Amino acid sequence: MKQLDAKSKKTLPTLIITIILIVFCILWTIPTLGILVTSFRTADAASSTGWWTAFSDFKNFTLDNYNQVLFGQRFSVGNATGTSTVRGATMLSAFLSSITVTLPSVIIPILIAAAAAYGFAWLSFKGRNIMFAAIIALLVVPLQISLIPILRDYNKIGLNGSYLGIWLAHTGFGLPLATYMMYNYISSLPRSILESAFIDGSSHFTTFVRLILPLSAPAIASFAIFQFIWVWNDMLVSLVFLSGAGQKLQVVTVRLMNMAGTRGTDWHLLTAGAFVSMILPLCVFLGLQKFFVRGLLAGSVKG
Amino acid sequence: MAETRMLKSYASLPDIIKTVLVVLGTVLVAGSGFNLLKANVLPQVPTTVVAIIWGVSSVILIFYSFNLLAQIFPTKIYNKIVPYIFIGPAVLIMGWYLFLPTMRSLFLSFMDKTSTKFVWFDNYKFLFTDRSMLVSIRNTLIWLVCGTGFSVFIGLLVAILAERSYIEKGAKTFIFLPMSISLVGAGVIFKFMYAAKFGGAEQIGLLNAIITSMGLEPQNWLGKAPWNNLFLIAIFVWLQTGFALVVLSAALKAVPEEMLEAARIDGASEFLTLVKIVIPNIKASIISVSTTILLAALKCFDIVYSMTNGMFGTEVLASQQYKQMFTFQNYGRGSAIAILILIGVSPVIYYNLKEFHNKEAFK
Numbered sequence: 001m002k003q004l005d006a007k008s009k010k011t012l013p014t015l016i017i018t019i020i021l022i023v024f025c026i027l028w029t030i031p032t033l034g035i036l037v038t039s040f041r042t043a044d045a046a047s048s049t050g051w052w053t054a055f056s057d058f059k060n061f062t063l064d065n066y067n068q069v070l071f072g073q074r075f076s077v078g079n080a081t082g083t084s085t086v087r088g089a090t091m092l093s094a095f096l097s098s099i100t101v102t103l104p105s106v107i108i109p110i111l112i113a114a115a116a117a118y119g120f121a122w123l124s125f126k127g128r129n130i131m132f133a134a135i136i137a138l139l140v141v142p143l144q145i146s147l148i149p150i151l152r153d154y155n156k157i158g159l160n161g162s163y164l165g166i167w168l169a170h171t172g173f174g175l176p177l178a179t180y181m182m183y184n185y186i187s188s189l190p191r192s193i194l195e196s197a198f199i200d201g202s203s204h205f206t207t208f209v210r211l212i213l214p215l216s217a218p219a220i221a222s223f224a225i226f227q228f229i230w231v232w233n234d235m236l237v238s239l240v241f242l243s244g245a246g247q248k249l250q251v252v253t254v255r256l257m258n259m260a261g262t263r264g265t266d267w268h269l270l271t272a273g274a275f276v277s278m279i280l281p282l283c284v285f286l287g288l289q290k291f292f293v294r295g296l297l298a299g300s301v302k303g
Numbered sequence: 304m305a306e307t308r309m310l311k312s313y314a315s316l317p318d319i320i321k322t323v324l325v326v327l328g329t330v331l332v333a334g335s336g337f338n339l340l341k342a343n344v345l346p347q348v349p350t351t352v353v354a355i356i357w358g359v360s361s362v363i364l365i366f367y368s369f370n371l372l373a374q375i376f377p378t379k380i381y382n383k384i385v386p387y388i389f390i391g392p393a394v395l396i397m398g399w400y401l402f403l404p405t406m407r408s409l410f411l412s413f414m415d416k417t418s419t420k421f422v423w424f425d426n427y428k429f430l431f432t433d434r435s436m437l438v439s440i441r442n443t444l445i446w447l448v449c450g451t452g453f454s455v456f457i458g459l460l461v462a463i464l465a466e467r468s469y470i471e472k473g474a475k476t477f478i479f480l481p482m483s484i485s486l487v488g489a490g491v492i493f494k495f496m497y498a499a500k501f502g503g504a505e506q507i508g509l510l511n512a513i514i515t516s517m518g519l520e521p522q523n524w525l526g527k528a529p530w531n532n533l534f535l536i537a538i539f540v541w542l543q544t545g546f547a548l549v550v551l552s553a554a555l556k557a558v559p560e561e562m563l564e565a566a567r568i569d570g571a572s573e574f575l576t577l578v579k580i581v582i583p584n585i586k587a588s589i590i591s592v593s594t595t596i597l598l599a600a601l602k603c604f605d606i607v608y609s610m611t612n613g614m615f616g617t618e619v620l621a622s623q624q625y626k627q628m629f630t631f632q633n634y635g636r637g638s639a640i641a642i643l644i645l646i647g648v649s650p651v652i653y654y655n656l657k658e659f660h661n662k663e664a665f666k
């Protein structure tokens with residue numbers, strides 16, 4: 001607080017700056033607010049009047065958009081006995097699919113990267129410098145470059161269009177960043193901790209599992225949040241490696257993209273769908289912002 | 304001491320039996336899990352649970368059994384093998400998923416559409432002569448300059464303002480929040496902002512509502528090249544500013560207070576202090592933020608793909624690459640574009656390596 005006072009003493013009055021900032025915040029929030037409000041409005045209202053007029057008439061609010069988006073849109077179909085209602089593709093299954101894709105893609109790289117980081121930070125071996133330099137180079141290699149070669153390998157071994165294939169792909173694409181973040185953290189642990197473990201006669205494996213992994217919890221948390229938001233929001237990798245499996249394994253981003261393509265003017269449904277796709281990363285982000293920021297400041301770039 | 308260690312390091316029979324059992328168990332767990340998951344027969348929730356258990360346990364088991372195997376050897380050899388056990392899996396996976404594909408893409412980029420015969424530089428010639436490719440390259444440059452420039456500038460501005468306001472933390476959260484939104488989600492959000500209705504109907508898109516209320520005609524913001532690129536870039540800026548803000552704000556806090564005091568005592572104005580002291584002090588952070596955002600802009604695919612699908616002259620390299628590979632199935636051209644993107648990031652690779660070498664230089 002003291003520092004702030006000292007800095008603001010000679011600046012424009014703090015109040016004016018605060019007002020300018022509030023304008024920025026409003027500018028940055030309005031787009032999201034627009035779809036949040038629209039997602040609760042009826043189809044007619046959403047397509048005929050602006051969302052900013054919604055609060056003049058509270059009759060036009062509904063939860064039905066979410067019902068339709070989550071559990072499938074209702075279509076009337078004529079058949080032999082008259083008409084019946086069937087429900088279309090649901091966002092709920094895409095939501096579950098996204099969870100299925102995301103969780104293992106976050107967890108699997110952590111252990112592999114932590115072990116590698118331990119090796120690079122504390123063990124000496126031939127080729128260490130060159131291999132670590134290669135990892136630094138791979139940090140920014142665009143993953144576009146891997147799509148075709150990996151897709152070909154997948155077609156050969158039958159991994160295309162399966163969850164296993166996409167977990168391994170996300171693991172591969174996330175590993176340089178994971179190793180780099182873990183290395184930065186693990187190499188900064190005090191050497192004395194390790195030495196005392198070796199004096200007690202533990203092997204490298206026990207030291208790693210019992211000592212290094214628990215101590216690296218902050219770095220693991222940072223990477224996990226990073227990777228979670230990245231994998232959840234990814235569209236390209238799922239589009240390439242999961243589209244072979246059809247609609248069943250579709251993740252939320254791809255489903256939302258398709259909705260935007262096929263019902264681009266059904267704003268009440270599209271906005272509800274967008275909100276369903278955003279809710280989980282938003283919660284993770286707001287809840288664990290501290291770790292996310294820490295990860296960003298550790299110099300995180302992803303290829 | 305040395306002798307007892309040597310003696311101890313020869314494995315005893317129970318140790319060997321234990322090792323064999325653990326290795327067999329590892330092969331069983333990892334292998335059967337792999338095949339079960341590959342078959343894709345379970346419903347979603349059990350698949351997720353099995354995957355997590357399989358992933359974690361087989362990784363631990365693999366490390367454990369390699370460690371046991373290595374322990375059969377005398378200590379001296381064990382110490383030589385053990386580093387490779389720790390780095391092995393990561394290096395192999397990165398090799399398969401990133402390093403080899405780079406080489407393979409380079410190779411494919413010299414071959415024809417179906418990768419059956421060499422066409423040498425024909426694909427690259429196409430990259431720099433085809434009209435739609437030239438548009439993509441131009442647009443990518445606009446993305447790099449405007450997307451990065453605006454994100455970093457606004458991020459820096461807000462970081463400086465926030466430090467001097469009453470609402471620093473709250474303001475940062477609001478601007479930072481879009482970082483958690485997917486590019487597709489952001490696409491939908493802005494499609495709604497840009498929505499247009501013609502023929503006098505009431506506008507539902509905010510941007511057109513504002514300009515019609517000022518008596519102007521509604522605009523199809525995404526339809527007119529080259530300005531539509533700026534409206535796509537606005538989405539990117541909206542997403543990336545928070546990143547610049549957070550990193551630069553942390554850098555600002557690290558500027559020594561004494562330096563600022565000294566400048567003020569010398570009678571420097573606030574603006575002069577900023578330009579002459581604060582900005583040079585955080586130069587390294589500005590460079591690193593800019594490169595990160597440049598890389599994101601270079602690879603940005605989702606926004607263009609979901610907003611316009613490259614129509615109306617909005618194609619960029621990353622969306623062009625996807626189109627060549629998956630729509631036209633032209634692997635030669637697709638790979639060549641990927642290599643072009645890689646060449647675009649190579650200065651950053653060089654810079655990172657140099658930085659690492661200076662900072663670290665392994666002991």
